[in-house]
Amino acid sequence: MSQVKSIPKKAVQQQKHDVVAKKSATVDETKGPRNIVEKIWASHIVSQTDGHPAIFAVDLMLLHEVTSAQAFQTIEQRKLKVKNPERLLATIDHSIPTRQNRWEIYDEAARSQVETLRENCKRHGIPFFDYDSGNQGIVHVIGPELGATQPGMTIVCGDSHTSTHGAFGALAFGVGTSEVAHVMATGCLLQEKPRSMKVEFRGSLKKGVYSKDAVLKLISIIGVGGANGHVIEYTGEAISKMSMEERMTICNMSIECGARAGVIAPDEVTYNYLKGRKLAPTEDNFQEAVEYWETFRSDPESKFDKEVVIVLDELDPMITWGTNPSQGIELGKPIPNPKKLSDLAKKDLEAALAYTKLEAGKSLVGMPFQWAFVGSCTNGRIEDLRIAASILKGKKVAEGVTMYVVPGSESVRAQAIEEGLDKVFENAGAQFRMPGCSMCLSMNDDRVPPGERCVSSSNRNFMGRQGPDSITHLASPATVAASAIEGKITSPANYL
Amino acid sequence: MKKFRPISSKVIPLPKNDVDTDQIIPAQYLTSTSREGYGENLFRRLKDTEPDFPLNQPRFHGAEILLTGYNFGCGSSREHAVWAIQGAGIEAVVAESFADIFANNCAKNGMLLVTLQKNIIERLLKRAETQDVYVTIDLEKQVVTVNEGLATEKHYFEYDPFRKHCLLNGLDDINYILSHDKEISDYRERNEKTWSAPSTKKNDRALAIAGTKN
Numbered sequence: 277m278s279q280v281k282s283i284p285k286k287a288v289q290q291q292k293h294d295v296v297a298k299k300s301a302t303v304d305e306t307k308g309p310r311n312i313v314e315k316i317w318a319s320h321i322v323s324q325t326d327g328h329p330a331i332f333a334v335d336l337m338l339l340h341e342v343t344s345a346q347a348f349q350t351i352e353q354r355k356l357k358v359k360n361p362e363r364l365l366a367t368i369d370h371s372i373p374t375r376q377n378r379w380e381i382y383d384e385a386a387r388s389q390v391e392t393l394r395e396n397c398k399r400h401g402i403p404f405f406d407y408d409s410g411n412q413g414i415v416h417v418i419g420p421e422l423g424a425t426q427p428g429m430t431i432v433c434g435d436s437h438t439s440t441h442g443a444f445g446a447l448a449f450g451v452g453t454s455e456v457a458h459v460m461a462t463g464c465l466l467q468e469k470p471r472s473m474k475v476e477f478r479g480s481l482k483k484g485v486y487s488k489d490a491v492l493k494l495i496s497i498i499g500v501g502g503a504n505g506h507v508i509e510y511t512g513e514a515i516s517k518m519s520m521e522e523r524m525t526i527c528n529m530s531i532e533c534g535a536r537a538g539v540i541a542p543d544e545v546t547y548n549y550l551k552g553r554k555l556a557p558t559e560d561n562f563q564e565a566v567e568y569w570e571t572f573r574s575d576p577e578s579k580f581d582k583e584v585v586i587v588l589d590e591l592d593p594m595i596t597w598g599t600n601p602s603q604g605i606e607l608g609k610p611i612p613n614p615k616k617l618s619d620l621a622k623k624d625l626e627a628a629l630a631y632t633k634l635e636a637g638k639s640l641v642g643m644p645f646q647w648a649f650v651g652s653c654t655n656g657r658i659e660d661l662r663i664a665a666s667i668l669k670g671k672k673v674a675e676g677v678t679m680y681v682v683p684g685s686e687s688v689r690a691q692a693i694e695e696g697l698d699k700v701f702e703n704a705g706a707q708f709r710m711p712g713c714s715m716c717l718s719m720n721d722d723r724v725p726p727g728e729r730c731v732s733s734s735n736r737n738f739m740g741r742q743g744p745d746s747i748t749h750l751a752s753p754a755t756v757a758a759s760a761i762e763g764k765i766t767s768p769a770n771y772l
Numbered sequence: 773m774k775k776f777r778p779i780s781s782k783v784i785p786l787p788k789n790d791v792d793t794d795q796i797i798p799a800q801y802l803t804s805t806s807r808e809g810y811g812e813n814l815f816r817r818l819k820d821t822e823p824d825f826p827l828n829q830p831r832f833h834g835a836e837i838l839l840t841g842y843n844f845g846c847g848s849s850r851e852h853a854v855w856a857i858q859g860a861g862i863e864a865v866v867a868e869s870f871a872d873i874f875a876n877n878c879a880k881n882g883m884l885l886v887t888l889q890k891n892i893i894e895r896l897l898k899r900a901e902t903q904d905v906y907v908t909i910d911l912e913k914q915v916v917t918v919n920e921g922l923a924t925e926k927h928y929f930e931y932d933p934f935r936k937h938c939l940l941n942g943l944d945d946i947n948y949i950l951s952h953d954k955e956i957s958d959y960r961e962r963n964e965k966t967w968s969a970p971s972t973k974k975n976d977r978a979l980a981i982a983g984t985k986n
Contacts, residue, residue, distance in 0.1 A: 322959040323952050328934050331952050333959055343850065345805035354946070365978060371803055385803035392805050403978035411981060422981070436849040436873060450873050452851035454880035454945075462949040464956055468932075500790050501843035504872055534846060536872055554981050600790055600846075620841050620894060624789050717848075719799040738794040738847060740817050 309575035316447040332467040335429040339366035341389040343434030347457035358400040367405040374709040413685020416440040416653040423553025427542035427569035439530040443523035445542035473506040474580040477514035479589035484769040487522035488752040491529040492594035503535035520549040521659035532601040596750040598628035647730035648679040648760035652716040655733035656684030667757035668704040674763025679706035682714040775942035780908040781836040785900035792847035797856040811859025845874025
């Protein structure tokens with residue numbers, strides 16, 4: 277039994293306090309203890325008029341091919357310039373193939389998206405990480421990898437998983453294409469101050485249980501809309517012990533409970549990760565940067581609008597059974613069968629089970645499936661590949677299962693090859709592919725066929741997410757790898 | 773952006789919670805570089821798998837208001853979701869609540885989102901199962917009027933005053949932000965020394981690493 281301590285709703289609501297209420301950001305909030313969200317917010321307010329949203333400065337915007345073309349059109353139609361090309365970084369990830377000859381895109385629209393971004397970047401002087409630049413990859417993998425993501429920054433991208441960058445103590449969130457255009461033209465956004473929520477992960481994870489499991493547990497408790505309007509700060513012993521890769525997985529999934537962003541205060545782990553990265557401060561001024569970054573930490577006694585505590589010691593690996601990321605259980609537990617539900621919630625539950633062809637009351641252990649996917653901005657980093665490889669080493673992927681291992685970036689791929697992980701995957705019968713978003717969202721050639729089931733290290737199990745009528749079970753890379761060996765859903769504990 | 777005017781329409785009922793943007797428009801339809809042409813793939817899967825889905829029924833043709841449950845628009849940040857809804861002729865969505873990024877995207881496209889209490893939403897969705905429900909939304913007064921024969925019920929809804937001003941006057945954010953150009957330059961100057969401000973030198977580094985030639 278995992279011990280989950282979640283503050284009851286009533287208690288949580290009573291903790292609402294006034295700091296967030298209205299009033300301008302810059303004046304009052306310099307007094308009294310402030311949390312990390314308030315500190316980053318306050319340091320990025322350009323202007324605030326009562327009754328209006330704040331003008332909020334953006335330090336870095338990441339671009340990819342799917343949500344940027346219309347934004348370039350907007351600014352060009354208005355005869356505006358890209359105001360701060362030095363604050364933009366672009367790459368291609370969503371609609372590109374992950375086979376070897378990936379530059380040959382057969383889908384004309386997808387090819388045009390890629391070419392459009394390449395041309396737009398060239399025209400506006402924006403760094404563009406193209407195929408074989410050595411740094412192409414999923415935007416949320418390459419930002420941190422290049423050291424472009426840094427503590428105290430504000431980062432946006434036309435992609436909801438921008439929350440990933442919060443692992444570095446940055447305030448990072450997804451925006452739509454209109455807002456991408458606003459940032460291009462002005463370097464700023466109109467923003468309402470977000471509310472804050474503290475999630476404390478206590479204790480430590482058992483062997484075979486990872487940060488993916490911890491965040492899936494959180495989402496299963498608070499629901500897909502549980503953090504709407506809030507930025508989550510993740511704290512606690514378990515977080516302190518995590519690597520940057522693990523922290524990124526947690527922050528990445530913040531959006532799956534509706535949070536605007538997820539943040540983790542920077543510490544030695546963060547600084548060690550950044551040191552020596554291509555776009556990080558150089559050695560001669562690194563210490564000075566660290567001193568600045570150190571200021572972005574919640575003060576003791578600082579308040580949050582909501583607080584949740586989760587004890588992780590007894591947590592087992594998580595897996596989703598339904599059609600949104602909150603519909604998850606610990607492996608071995610039965611699919612819930614709640615009695616008290618509104619008509620609407622009951623219908624949603626029935627629809628989810630009908631879609632995934634499962635029954636309430638039953639466990640998922642032993643469920644056969646056809647596809648296994650390790651990759652995505654959630655779990656496509658080197659550490660994720662190492663974990664999958666450690667389980668697959670000397671083993672074979674079960675007959676009837678197709679396994680894709682898709683590195684999050686060219687640099688992750690190169691590192692994996694250097695460590696010989698490619699051989700491990702190939703010997704196991706898995707496909708080690710080229711970097712991109714791949715099978716996470718069925719925008720490219722990598723799709724789960726209709727009616728087939730995939731155990732996936734990605735972030736969303738929405739209906740049709742991995743392909744029309746495909747069924748997704750979200751899990752950690754370890755659970756994906758162990759299950760792939762058996763051809764049935766299983767716990768990685770037996771393989772570690 | 774066009775100015776928002778009161779609308780009266782039959783509602784299109786979508787009795788679901790947590791409708792995600794992958795359901796609104798699946799990713800495989802996002803490969804266009806334009807803002808047009810997404811309407812026909814709005815709720816593509818529901819249209820293909822549920823013959824009774826309202827958008828398959830002629831009696832909902834031309835309806836401009838969508839009625840749904842809790843946390844509508846969760847998931848991906850794709851603005852294509854808003855373009856698809858607008859492309860299908862829908863001007864407003866009435867729901868118990870909305871996901872943040874989706875709500876933001878709607879505001880930037882002149883699409884009105886109205887939040888009503890759970891019990892009202894559930895009652896209206898129930899009623900829509902057996903009969904047509906007609907609704908008028910007046911943003912100026914922040915009132916939703918439900919018409920049923922000779923009887924009407926009125927529900928006040930909350931709406932951010934700044935957003936209301938923008939919607940009613942067809943204003944978008946770019947001009948508002950641009951009008952603060954001086955403050956933006958001052959801010960950048962003040963913060964030039966902080967570590968979060970990339971220098972031109974750093975841009976050169978990024979361009980060099982990317983191998984981008986300009």
